[in-house]
Amino acid sequence: MSISERKQRDKIEMENLILNSAMELFLKEGYDNVTIRKIAEKIEYSPTTIYLYFKDKDEIFFTLQKMAFKEFNKEQLKTAEIKDPIERFFAHGKTYIKFAVENPGYYDLMFIMNEPVRNLKSPEEWQDGMSSYDYLKQNIKELMEIKYLPETDIEVAAFSIWSLVHGIASLVIRRRMFFPEEYRNQLIDGALMYLFSSLSNKN
């Protein structure tokens, strides 16, 4: 049995070699910079070898997306340590934006790019991404219980809050923020604060 086990290991190792090279190229210069031939050159195999491990280029990006989600989820869930739900809520939002701004490639892969989505046949395959969303819903529920947020449909509230942070993140990443450089970060933080604060029951 050990021999087929080793083969299994080798296969996974090769897959990772391909994925890591692809990710490196992608993060360095974006989607167009990832060509099968460049990956091949990097790993010192012929281009066609890659097709023995991945059906096509889209499948590579689909897998890179999953990797990005792993990173992302890990980062998001760090805020779970925070006891106070209100403080946790704000930290969650800040962490989200911070991740997006500091890892624009990952964020693009997860929430903006078309390529990895084509490969995605059913919502179940997006499960990697659902973990953070469930975490958000859980937090919202808690904030409604302590009356910090008004009682509303949780699905609506969760989607709203996701939209709100995603809006900020994707305007930054796709370079639609034409504000003076030094003002930009201030504006991002300001918007996050403004929006998150608005949501609470004021009295």
Add this chain to the structure above:
Amino acid sequence: MSISERKQRDKIEMENLILNSAMELFLKEGYDNVTIRKIAEKIEYSPTTIYLYFKDKDEIFFTLQKMAFKEFNKEQLKTAEIKDPIERFFAHGKTYIKFAVENPGYYDLMFIMNEPVRNLKSPEEWQDGMSSYDYLKQNIKELMEIKYLPETDIEVAAFSIWSLVHGIASLVIRRRMFFPEEYRNQLIDGALMYLFSSLSNKN
């Protein structure tokens, strides 16, 4: 002089022929479907002729983006007729989302795609897009004056509200909304209402 005027006219006509064909291909099947050769075939000229009117493919998309902004602005400003500022505010938001959902290609071109932005050297060139943004700021100012919105930095408020509607729109357009089909529209409307309502001074 009339002869060079006619030439000028012909040139513009040809440019429009190219642009309209490109737009048609783009709206029908997206960016990848727009190839120089396909445009050429559609207008019954050789592919290289296109390069006599546009520097490269990016320049075509940059121009398509401007066209999209024209359409978009026109639609947005229709809400200016509405007298009541609060009603106008909500209508503006709804119009924004409606435009995005009904014209995903245009929206993508304006606010999501990378391609047209590469060509864009200075913010001034984005002026087409700024018109609606100024309109938004004007409306916000009015809502602060009548104390419907709390007094805050107008730049922060405008960017926040833009982010919020853009978030909804871009999640829909880039297919990150994995909710049952029939529930989707309800959720979009719900989120818009929830977020817009949250913004006001509750008392």
Add this chain to the structure above:
DNA sequence: TAAAAATACTTAACAATGTTAAGTTTGTCA
């Protein structure tokens, strides 16, 4: 242990793409 079979990989080629260089046709004006 030698032949057969499966596995891992490569070479060569395909069609499609954006783009350029060089040429040809057409129109304009002296």
Add this chain to the structure above:
DNA sequence: TGACAAACTTAACATTGTTAAGTATTTTTA
């Protein structure tokens, strides 16, 4: 009419994703 410029085309280039066919290498079988 003949020179010149404008409008357009042909042919080619390099780059891309992908496939078909082949060659080594390793494993299995007899």
